[in-house]
Amino acid sequence: MTITRAIGVSCNTIIRLIVRGLALSKIHPNALTFIGLLINIGAAVLMAMGRFRWAAVVIIGAAIFDMVDGRVARETNQVTKFGGFFDSVLDRYSDLALLVGLLVYYASINRFFYVVLTAVVMTGCVMVSYTRARAECIIPLCKVGFMERPERIVLFIIGALFDRMAPVLWVIAVLANLTVAHRMIHTWHETASERQ
Numbered sequence: 001m002t003i004t005r006a007i008g009v010s011c012n013t014i015i016r017l018i019v020r021g022l023a024l025s026k027i028h029p030n031a032l033t034f035i036g037l038l039i040n041i042g043a044a045v046l047m048a049m050g051r052f053r054w055a056a057v058v059i060i061g062a063a064i065f066d067m068v069d070g071r072v073a074r075e076t077n078q079v080t081k082f083g084g085f086f087d088s089v090l091d092r093y094s095d096l097a098l099l100v101g102l103l104v105y106y107a108s109i110n111r112f113f114y115v116v117l118t119a120v121v122m123t124g125c126v127m128v129s130y131t132r133a134r135a136e137c138i139i140p141l142c143k144v145g146f147m148e149r150p151e152r153i154v155l156f157i158i159g160a161l162f163d164r165m166a167p168v169l170w171v172i173a174v175l176a177n178l179t180v181a182h183r184m185i186h187t188w189h190e191t192a193s194e195r196q
Helices: 003-025 029-048 054-074 081-108 112-135 147-161 165-190
Strands: none
Touching: 003 054, 029 081, 029 112, 029 165, 054 081, 054 147, 081 147, 112 147, 112 165, 147 165
């Protein structure tokens, strides 16, 4: 067994134990989703204060809730369409809260260029989700592109842990907007038969 495989198996075992414990506690999956949002708001406050490393630790905590809410719903037979919708909406708020924290931080140290860059990242993050949701109203599936939410969160954690948020913002700004373009092109190809 490789080291990465061993880490994956260990992490999955821990997640399963957390899910089982939460399922036994009878906490509603939507409550877990909401707790994840509150934790991300706490991370956003730390971002706004420039305490990036502590923010990274808090984001990791929030990510655990994000990973387990759906699994708890399945484990307790509480999967609903509203639950999926609620999770998606609160994920957007969580993403935007972290970025608002960065906006506040860059504004407080008079880094106007990085305020603008963070706004571009915010736009890209929202549009990645929007283009998929809108495309899937007219085509079966639109999951093309790289910069989904898990990748953005991992990059955010890396940037915060190593105090390298500026390069991370550049990567997300470029790749998120490329993902949007990719989804638009994909949808255009998928709907080609309608134009003939």
